Amino acid sequence: EPEVTQTPSHQVTQMGQEVILRCVPISNHLYFYWYRQILGQKVEFLVSFYNNEISEKSEIFDDQFSVERPDGSNFTLKIRSTKLEDSAMYFCASTKRWADEQYFGPGTRLTVT
Amino acid sequence: DAKTTQPTSMDCAEGRAANLPCNHSTISGNEYVYWYRQIHSQGPQYIIHGLKNNETNEMASLIITEDRKSSTLILPHATLRDTAVYYCIVRVDGGAGSYQLTFGKGTKLSVIP
Numbered sequence: 483e484p485e486v487t488q489t490p491s492h493q494v495t496q497m498g499q500e501v502i503l504r505c506v507p508i509s510n511h512l513y514f515y516w517y518r519q520i521l522g523q524k525v526e527f528l529v530s531f532y533n534n535e536i537s538e539k540s541e542i543f544d545d546q547f548s549v550e551r552p553d554g555s556n557f558t559l560k561i562r563s564t565k566l567e568d569s570a571m572y573f574c575a576s577t578k579r580w581a582d583e584q585y586f587g588p589g590t591r592l593t594v595t
Numbered sequence: 596d597a598k599t600t601q602p603t604s605m606d607c608a609e610g611r612a613a614n615l616p617c618n619h620s621t622i623s624g625n626e627y628v629y630w631y632r633q634i635h636s637q638g639p640q641y642i643i644h645g646l647k648n649n650e651t652n653e654m655a656s657l658i659i660t661e662d663r664k665s666s667t668l669i670l671p672h673a674t675l676r677d678t679a680v681y682y683c684i685v686r687v688d689g690g691a692g693s694y695q696l697t698f699g700k701g702t703k704l705s706v707i708p
Contacts, residue, residue, distance in 0.1 A: 583629065586640065
């Protein structure tokens, strides 16, 4: 069964550094999402992406964040200058049609020291 | 946005049916009810969704009341692997044909041997 994959599974970085989290959505999916979950807290929506454009973003998704689909398979989340409070699990999700159920990847645990 | 209310936790004996309730009294006529679960810190896993009719798939059944103000997720024969946090979510449609999932705290289901 096709699945969403994410790399790395765990990323440790120092405050102020840039990080890029990578996702490979299911191959024929067209809509892509990033969510995050701070330890012990709720899963929060960050951004949705379709046709090489951001469809919607939350208040969390400020100028420090950006997303890109650099090629036909990868979908990336970049955090320009990480802060301690960016430490969280980051989940990528994708759907084939916009109204379909979202399939999530296993997540990347980001630890900012 | 339609909000959902779920019990914080529930126990279920292995092999028995697990019935997880959800209240969504402010749901609008065209809003869907989705159920996801999260095992440990893994990515949320889609279970089932519905609008107003009852739905069944290989994982679970979804019973939605006639007034659509509440629903029940039924796992017919719970196993230890069903121990997880279960989220009832009312889908909020965003712009440009996208939607975000707004996760609450969910119900922590513990399946007991």
